[in-house]
Amino acid sequence: MTTPAIQSKKNLAGLAPPPQKPASLLATVRATKGNFFEIIPLAAYEQPYYLWKSMLGSVLMVNDPEGVRRVLLDNVANYPKNEMEIKFFSAMFGEGLLSAPGPKWRAHRKVMAPSFGTRTVESYAPAMVETTVAFAHQWDALPDLAEMDIAAQMKALTLKIICRTMFSSDAEELAAHAGEALEFAQASLEFGLLDILPLIGPRRIKRKEEAIRTHFKGMDAAIYRLIGEREKIRHEAPQDFLTRLVAAKDPDDGVGLNATEVRDEVITIFMAGHETTAVTMTWVWYLLSQHPGEEATLHQELDTVLGGRIPTVEDLPNLPYTRMVIEEAMRVYPPAPGISMREAKEADELCGFKVTPGQQVMVSPWIMHRHRRLWDDPERFDPTRFAEGSSEKRPRFAYLPFGGGPRVCIGATLAMTEAILILAVLAQRFRLRLKDGHDVKLQTRITLRPKNGMMTILERRRPAPARGDATI
Template sequence: MRTIDPSCMRKAPILSAPVPPREPLPFFKYLRTMHDNALAGFHEDAFRQPIVEIKYWRLHTFLVSDPDAIRRVLIDNAGNYVKGLVEQRGTTTGSARNFPRPDEAEWRQRRRTMASSFDYGSIKEHSPVIVDAASRMSTRWSTFPRNTIVDIHTEMANLTMGIISRILSPSNFAELDQVMQLVSEHKGGEAILDPIDFVPMLDVVWKIYRRYRRRRVFRRIESAIDRVIESSAKEKVSSQNPFFERLLQQKDPNTGGGLDTRAIHDQIITILGTGHETAALALMWTWYLLSQHPTQEARLHAELDELLNGRAPEFADIPKLRYTRMVLEEALRLYPPTHTLPWRGALQDDELCGIKIPKGATVSIVPWVLHRHWRLWKHPERFDPERFSADRSSERSLFAYLPFGIGPRVCIGSTFVMTEMVLILATLAQRFRLRLAPHHVVEPQGLISLRARYGMKMTLENRS
């Protein structure tokens, strides 16, 4: 492991993050804190111990940050740990019957069906759309007056939204833009834990309300998707939409016929979720980190200038943009958009790190904690893209870094998202650098996604 000069440590900027409380928070303060910002509810031991038990009345969960234990939960004994619903995260009562038992065969079939949308050929096919959209943004930015201040999250969200819309439906992307905005506002802005989850007398009413609210939102989403499917079926005749042409040609592995409406909806919603919000948030945090680290920013610019020399990046350039990718991977470590993986309920007793996990308890794996754990990372609070060099990555367990999860349920769109982010960053960073706007407060807020509470106001600077 490379040693770090202490003098460099003193010069390293202090990055925005909640200060962990020294002791576990009292029950009601814990609820309020987790509802407002899930990142702020973890006390110091969570970042230093391999496993921490969290027990508050109806909530009994184990926060796991040991790579071997994570491997057991997600792979070796995954059948014992059932992925639960959001509303069940805070309402376990000690019975494994509270956890839904998913139809694994159905899930695997849907996974196989979606795989072709994220294979090498599909991603390569979509890369010109990504570069073209980023180039259009670069051209638009170049028309802005000097020292224009933008909210970079809004800019990146609009960019990734447009990319996914044009991939899915080139002639009907405006409709999908509205759908994605609706999904983003509804899902990303939800709290990960709600105090009402702990009020027994409201259990039934609260769950009915949540289901009603989701159905109302998703009815609008599905109606819009139906219109896109109908429009894209017509586009198929003139081969203007290769994505839908391939999608409509897929066969159901059981029936041998074409995909039903639900399968097509599943594919589209998965692509909307992985290619839009995750990429936009990761890019926002990347721009913030680069603005605070001029040395690393200069090295990124040097790689882009040497390899691209002012031209637009291409899919074939991605393996050569090593430092660009390392910057993004380090940003995903420090500020993972999916800061908490879905909680899992134990169907039977088990043991992790020598600690008994009783039947009915939940297990929580939190990338925000895992990626900042003092047992796994040297100076985890520092921005150091070199952590992801080939040599240093080989020294690290695969289960210490989970921005997209791992195992059978790893995010199916992770390769597409990384490709999208590398091409966007390479396109824009050739011409621009961004500086945090004066007096702007940066506060990471852990809701369903890792957002910036006050947005991310930054000043655009033209490198030339």
């Protein structure tokens, strides 16, 4: 493991010290085009809570593990998702898990949970690995030192993986429609504090809603057709997520999902399930390119444990450093930097702050993961923070890339398994260098992504194996 002293000199993109003072209204509006969180003042990173105030309203940022625990778990019923945000998500996903009202959310979560359990996720691993190995073959065909936008590459890869794992044989057809529709939806995602404010929010959301509906028409038609086909061939249908959704019955009332509900969950999984993992991997590659010591440690683990072999799910426990790199990357650049805005229903107290009904409440992994009371030298990339035994010493809600409580990410196990396998396949064969002069800028569009992509140079670590070989 490398010495922290060397790394702390690195200037990582978007990690300048937080500003001392709150930003002006103009600067706030401007910041919504980039990474809004960069304008939040230092006090938020030092105190248990921070009240963000402007002419347009106020948001309570809860920055203390106990306070977060109260919002997301202990008193979760008092903090439903903000209504405007629900409307925004429904415009895109209908009433999928991210935006369904309480009773529907509960029933659907129960129906969907088995598709994301550890056993089921393990059964997806071969498809994840195969897809990634095929991707490595495409990289092999590129000339030496090829230039590539690794953000776009990781998006293409994770989209293929989500299609194959969730929709098996129909993957290709769906991927073609999904790529285009989701790209548009992502591009129009500028959801931020402005969208929840009463004066501005509704008009902004309506405009987005109309545009998104138009762009989702092709994908909707494809999904409805697939649902119809699966219903017809029930017994021979592939045992994947789509079949499970179509066949699902609530164990209590025996009621299943109708076609619209299935469509909404499919879109939700597409959207929530590939962009987040893609940005995670993009930041992993960026951080490795800036930290040769950590990169060498990763290569050493992969070479020792796998020695050029294609990984399987059984290898995962033997790749702790690979996991640590991903966990630390999600701390430094949380893929979802601000967990959905919540709205207090009744009066409450959070970290000594008297919450009144209607108060907007935000939990931000971006702030929590850099909080001065929780992390030592938080701007430093150091995977050893996640070494065995270290994570257990931290409060559960200090680190929350996947959220927490009943609304915790349903795809967390899937995402971690996928990220480790992608890294284990690709980092055995390739290393990526940041292209000279590429200016990495952060942008929050629900996910935290590099604003102008991430231009990298592809280097080979070892020559390509013969096709069909079990090595990478």
